[in-house]
Amino acid sequence: MPESRRIATARHERSDTSHTPAVDAPVSKGPRQEPVRLTVPTRNDRFLSRLTEVIGGPLGRFTDPGRVNPGIFTVQRVLVVLTVIGVLFAILAKNMCRTQGWGGMNSYQWACYSDWASLFHARGFSENAFAPFAGGELFEYPVLMSVVASLTAWMVPGADAFGGTLDRTLAYFDINLFFVAILWIVTVIVTSKTAGRRPWDAAMVALAPGMMLASTINWDMWAVAALAVALLFFARDKPFLAGIFIGLGTATKLYPILFLGVVIVLAIRTGKFKAWWLTVAGTATSWLAVNVPFAIADYTAWSYFLEFTRDRGAGFSSVWYAWNLSASNIPGMKQMSPEFINSAGLWGFAAACAVIAILALAAKERPRVASILFLIVASFVLFNKVYSPQFVVWLVPLVALAWPRWKDFLIWQLFEVLHFWAVWLHLWALSAQWEPQHSFPPAFYVYAVVAHILATLWIMWKVVESMLDPSKDPVRRVGQEDPQAGPFAGLPDKYTLGTLRTWLGARNAKNTQESSLTKDDATQR
Template structure:
């Protein structure tokens, strides 16, 4: 029968061991991230270089080495011309969009914070090579930060991020790393706030405080590339339902998970915290307003041009979605019927996917007393990716952290990554064939279709699987204190369920 002292000792011993493991994991994963990002840099920079046109565009853009396994194409280099980045025009303020859909005056087709990062990468740049190099310097710290956070939250599972092809394929393909960093940081803030302080034996931050900070990060992500903003809804519902309960207990006002007050049936739901949920939603809304308002006031036409551009964008070959590779064949091509159906079905199905994810999360809450906000967020992202009219290959970086954070079966992850590699190594060759008018190669068109449809099937499956999959350890145990709130000089957050020692027997 262990006493309080022996319990403290066991927690301390396990924690010290795991801290040593964490240092090793951080070292290896960060070194791998550096290696893979350097590899990505070397692959992508081969598409640019002297000689240059007067606007700084490389003569050899975007051909590169046609025999390379990984195509050199990168949107970072592409964006140098056509958005006035090469003219060092501050974004949006003097911009707009022409009748032909062409952006001008510094407007870019991305939300304002991504536009600011592009402008920052253009400072001191005179060619597309300079811009690519400066952009890589801006992006690299975000990649390292993502690795560090995932390593702390999931230990060796971080290798799904740091040791798989997407980091090579997409680290310097577009401006994805900053927005991914905001989504992962929101999870990390929630985990830090829920972790138990060794000095007090209580949470480091209240649920409301940590959720408000996380919602601010998600709102910043919305101002980078939209999708993290979707996660504010499941986060608010998580706070509404008062978050997680300590191990061996239940949420306030509820019975233990899986039991009703009578000892059987679903858990009894406690009182909902509408005030805290409103704080979460309000913090996100206020952050978006603070970030967007200066651009709206100083250059409304340039600010609106980004949304207009995306609204007018058609589901063409370069958007790489199920609509182009599926629906187009049923409507006889990209005719008015096709465009009308995409315009209706795409947003409708996205909303339905969001609703399904939230509903499935609420069912989980009814069974376990815990609303799976991370899983619901991932499910919403999967629905958005499969049904949106644009599905760029680099979006794999968006969903990859959720493979790390949640207990998704490894065959599913491997299948997704293989399909992604096939898609990336064929779609950019397909673009070159279309532009040059060269004969189509069967393996190119076959690879693109295989990648698109395997992704589509898996993403539909993941809408359900993400919600049901719990977080990986030690994320799953962070803040889940043992019964009777046993005090410890060590961090109980890192102790796996199998190693927990009860306060008394």
Template structure:
């Protein structure tokens, strides 16, 4: 009993410290970004301080939250996608935003009652704060003090209120939390949820994430393979019962049905507006504001942003992303053959690294996507430190670079140097992480939760930690075989 109370006391301390640090980071982020707003305002509600704010501030005040106020009818409180479309020149109109549908709805909610970009920013902050708190709580419960990589590092300050990243990060972390909860043991030694049930719930969360910012949808594939290979028991269970094709199909089907259910109302009520957002992203080119290896690398080999450049990016970017996904799944399968368990979380991280490396858009705030994977997986410290330092250098210079380009001011060596340092260090580390994530073990107690060894009793863990599943017509195990 004393050990149990001590364990609960440690968890409480982790939660208190991490939530306090999260709150400090969110407050700091708010004060850094709000400096781009405030009186006086133009008639459309745009602050006259926008977009420079205090040019001498250590942290650039720029925030996409304020930027989005104008040009998408958010300031006119038009419900997104239903009435709009895209012009021949690629300009969106009628409430269409260049984001998936659920992000558009969140923007609409943030604009309720707002009459200026500053009020829109403040309302959006209120929408985002609960997601940041929930992420911290989940990561603290899953990894204990490793949560500080999330709560006490610069990205949360830099990007919490930069764009709508926190809701999508929440869905990805919540999917892992559901799998960990389902794999944990009740007092009687049984799983809290069957493997299939846990994975179906996680797949639904990932589908919601796909409708926010796409990338969690990629994670359905490794999750389905994890179920296919019988979860933590993996090779041992497959040898006895075979691959669980039915369970894998349930996972993929749950995700697919969820995406259709979310997208269908927008497609039915405003197909042209719904399609316009996809068309915008399809036409988007790898320019300076996309901040990718293509602009800072390939552009120099093609003599600038020529037709050849855009054609190569249009072909190479999706092809390399697809190749990276195949490599990630393959690396995970090699780990499965060696250890007996398919590392689905590591493969998710590997796929994300490949996507971030090769996609034609690599916004600085995407660091919030990958940061929880540094918390959940045992990644080497030099990689984490290098990534965070490069990210800090990039954020503190890229937005100053935009200002220099806009104003025509002389370029500062440290600005262009900081941008290139950030872009290329990130690129090298993402290439390393594409392999390293797939091979990285889980941190504790997440690893024990997923393995079902988290009980306080000394009873042995069953050899097969999956319960008989009524959805599986091939699962004919008797109760005694589970014990």
């Protein structure tokens, strides 16, 4: 290596790890013996460092965060303040509908649509808070989401409240908004504690534009918070409790079950399967405890979510919908049937999981839990039949743990915001039935869908690079291995693709030798 390049590389490494202690602190099991020095974002992240010039530059190198009492400005308290700011922006993003109503074209024109307002009347919650369980209405969501929707509807005052002037739809929205704010704060705090020596990475979750715009569309934040808590329990070597929250999250939204894929891959690599069985046991316990009573009471209502998911066609913003929309405007291009989409999406996701497993087993160093989990969930999102705008809230906490680089994060969020607005403009154009020359062109919407897919793939590639080359991993560069490893922390690798190749090579050599000896014996006889 040329001398100038070697010096530049050494300077970069010193600037990026100046906050690490001389003796690395343990990352997993057992009580912490002493305070651990925390990573300073303005010192560690070059993008943030440049942005701080207007306030005096990054935190000085003689500070010692994590070991010096910060007074009232602890990391978690500041993160709560940042999250409250995010919640206020989320309210502002929906304020046109809150003040002008969700009727007509308002939801699309002002991009303030929310399933809460739409389903309050459409699914009978305004007449019967427990409509999904009363046999009259079918609700296209898993059991716990139905429970949440019903309980929040139950909290809405009756039609005669306040002299009959109460806007019950707005009340329903605001009650759900209150719970989302609590869940958002919980997710941020839990993510900060899961991130090890990088708690400030949770600020990405607090201030993500995608969270501000999409967290108030549906009840997905309940599943997001459940998965965040599960990650924390797993990081603290409590796989059964982690499984409990995985089961609860899966009973709310399907995607938290994908965490089991991470655990089985790491169990195979280490040869230790106890954590896998405990996590599965916890997941099965909570999921069955929630689902079995409802399935017994009303199987038709309970199974409607599965039937609805199976039978629905390509949903908005999925790659399949973008294809079909393009096919409807391009002569000779054929649309995809729901049956083909079901099969292609399933096999595409299965292939992606196989590739991720191979990468995780082939990497020289064991990949981090958050890295594998993000890749699996992102693949699930990309191959899904529908990409609802709120799906971005699934990915934000995982990106904060898997690739905590603010510049890349904000670029990705920029394309997600672009896609968010394109969805509502597209729906506005469809609903208003304008003349083509006056409406939002379908091609622009397809471009926005492709852009958000490419941006997600770009972040995925960054994570893959960090798996294959740990020196590029922002988390490992600060002197810690895997803050979420939990029961797998410190374990040696037993089965990797490298050891498998070695084992197969030795076995083939032994078989060749035995075959040669057999031939010699036959010749002698």
